[in-house]
Amino acid sequence: MIELRTPVEIEQMRPAGRFVAEVLTRLREAADVGVNLLELDALAHRMIRERGAESCYIDYHPSFGARPFGYVLCTSVNDAVLHGLPHDYVLQDGDLLSVDFAASVDGWVSDSALSVVVGTPRDGDLELIAVAEQALEAGIGAAVPGNRIGDISAAIAAVAHGAGLSINTEFGGHGVGRTMHGDPHVANDGRPGRGYPLKPGLVIAIEPWFLAATDELRMDPDGWTLRSADGSRGAHAEHTVAITADGPLVLTARD
Numbered sequence: 407m408i409e410l411r412t413p414v415e416i417e418q419m420r421p422a423g424r425f426v427a428e429v430l431t432r433l434r435e436a437a438d439v440g441v442n443l444l445e446l447d448a449l450a451h452r453m454i455r456e457r458g459a460e461s462c463y464i465d466y467h468p469s470f471g472a473r474p475f476g477y478v479l480c481t482s483v484n485d486a487v488l489h490g491l492p493h494d495y496v497l498q499d500g501d502l503l504s505v506d507f508a509a510s511v512d513g514w515v516s517d518s519a520l521s522v523v524v525g526t527p528r529d530g531d532l533e534l535i536a537v538a539e540q541a542l543e544a545g546i547g548a549a550v551p552g553n554r555i556g557d558i559s560a561a562i563a564a565v566a567h568g569a570g571l572s573i574n575t576e577f578g579g580h581g582v583g584r585t586m587h588g589d590p591h592v593a594n595d596g597r598p599g600r601g602y603p604l605k606p607g608l609v610i611a612i613e614p615w616f617l618a619a620t621d622e623l624r625m626d627p628d629g630w631t632l633r634s635a636d637g638s639r640g641a642h643a644e645h646t647v648a649i650t651a652d653g654p655l656v657l658t659a660r661d
């Protein structure tokens with residue numbers, strides 16, 4: 407079921423968006439050569455406790471995970487791109503790290519992700535991140551009343567295809583509200599003018615992610631981490647966006 411939020415509710419959703427943005431900004435600063443993924447998770451966990459927020463991940467057990475998630479972050483390194491289960495791993499020079507974080511504040515959720523290179527970038531990694539970010543910007547630009555979900559999907563896909571990337575439509579964006587995952591699904595490829603009409607009050611996570619040389623994923627034995635089938639590297643960019651009469655409002659915008 408698709409739920410629309412009133413302007414007052416959208417105002418109430420801002421603190422969650424700001425908090426998620428703050429945590430990701432802090433994680434981007436903290437992510438460095440020599441830092442353990444578990445330290446990043448612990449840092450975010452501390453921020454959650456200090457803020458009186460709630461993690462959306464800890465006990466989350468959807469059909470696409472083998473067991474309750476158990477951490478507050480997804481940390482996906484190099485050829486891992488989505489749902490990376492934090493584990494005892496020390497970041498190395500040149501690692502491409504994607505961090506995905508969702509939390510609820512005052513009963514409202516925000517969900518956002520970024521990719522970053524620690525240390526010296528390898529060929530192509532910064533470009534791949536830039537494509538994910540540009541695709542996110544294009545998707546946000548299409549998130550206006552009068553458009554449809556397919557216009558967001560098509561805008562994302564145009565950027566990816568322009569960069570010669572193929573797209574996996576199994577995992578994508580989603581409605582966000584009192585819980586992390588709601589309707590509608592916002593695929594990273596689709597047909598313009600199709601799908602649910604965008605109306606003021608619709609709040610969605612838009613989240614393009616791409617792999618450098620394939621659209622096929624494999625799951626790790628941990629039952630969560632999704633990596634490319636061919637070892638090529640991945641990048642992810644995500645914001646929670648409210649569609650308003652005045653245009654898209656990016657709730658998780660970082661300064």
Ligand code: MF3
Pocket residue numbers: 462463466467471475480489506507508517518519611613644
């Ligand atoms: N936040 C992710 C998304 O962007 C979902 C993570 S699910 C988890 O939709 F269980 F891994 F936490």
Ligand code: CO
Pocket residue numbers: 517518578579580611613644
């Ligand atoms: Co999401």
